[in-house]
Structure formats: C-alpha cells, structure tokens
Amino acid sequence: MSQQLPNPQVPSNWFVDPVFLGVPGVRRDEEDNPLAWQADALCAQTDPEAFFPEKGGSTREAKRICDGCEVRSECLDYALENDERFGIWGGLSERERRKLRREAI
Numbered sequence: 001m002s003q004q005l006p007n008p009q010v011p012s013n014w015f016v017d018p019v020f021l022g023v024p025g026v027r028r029d030e031e032d033n034p035l036a037w038q039a040d041a042l043c044a045q046t047d048p049e050a051f052f053p054e055k056g057g058s059t060r061e062a063k064r065i066c067d068g069c070e071v072r073s074e075c076l077d078y079a080l081e082n083d084e085r086f087g088i089w090g091g092l093s094e095r096e097r098r099k100l101r102r103e104a105i
C-alpha cells in the first residue's frame with residue numbers, strides 16, 4: 001500500500017489545528033496569535049489540495065469557498081503581510097496577490 005506524501009506547497013502555517021486554534025466563533029487574542037482568524041476559516045473543513053493546486057490546476061473550487069468565508073479579509077491581509085507565495089489566500093491566487101501588491105505601491 002502506498003502512502004500519500006503531503007503536498008510540499010502547502011505551508012505549515014496554513015494547516016488549521018482545531019485544538020490549537022480553539023472553537024470557531026470564539027477567537028483568541030489576535031495579538032497572541034496572528035493566525036487566530038483561522039479558527040473561523042471555512043477551508044479548515046475542506047481539502048487543502050484545492051487551495052494549493054498543481055501548476056495549471058483549477059482554483060475555482062477554492063475561490064468559491066473563499067467567497068463564503070467570513071475571515072476572507074483577515075486571510076488576505078495575513079497573506080499579503082507575510083508574502084505568502086503559494087496557494088489561494090483570501091480568495092486570490094499568488095498572481096492576483098502580486099498584482100494587488102504592485103497596484104498598492
């Protein structure tokens with residue numbers, strides 16, 4: 001039986017640990033944990049592969065999930081502040097985030 005290796009493009013800070021983050025809707029102090037918003041991340045209940053597709057893969061499903069996520073702006077802010085290079089964050093692909101960053105300069 002073959003064991004599936006984790007996608008190396010999925011960053012360790014994307015993984016949502018419900019024990020560490022706590023109960024959805026009950027945020028911990030964001031000063032203590034800059035990832036506290038992930039407690040309410042809709043993608044926590046989905047397959048991370050959709051958010052980190054192989055090159056040329058579809059991002060439509062991930063973006064659809066982001067559309068309904070209540071922490072979308074926190075997620076996008078975090079990705080921009082931390083220069084996240086891979087995957088969908090806050091409903092935007094890496095290319096869309098680069099464009100947004102260029103436009104902000």
Ligand code: SF4
Binds near residue numbers: 069071
């Ligand atoms: S905006 Fe998208 S990537 Fe960010 S937490 Fe919500 S569902 Fe996840």
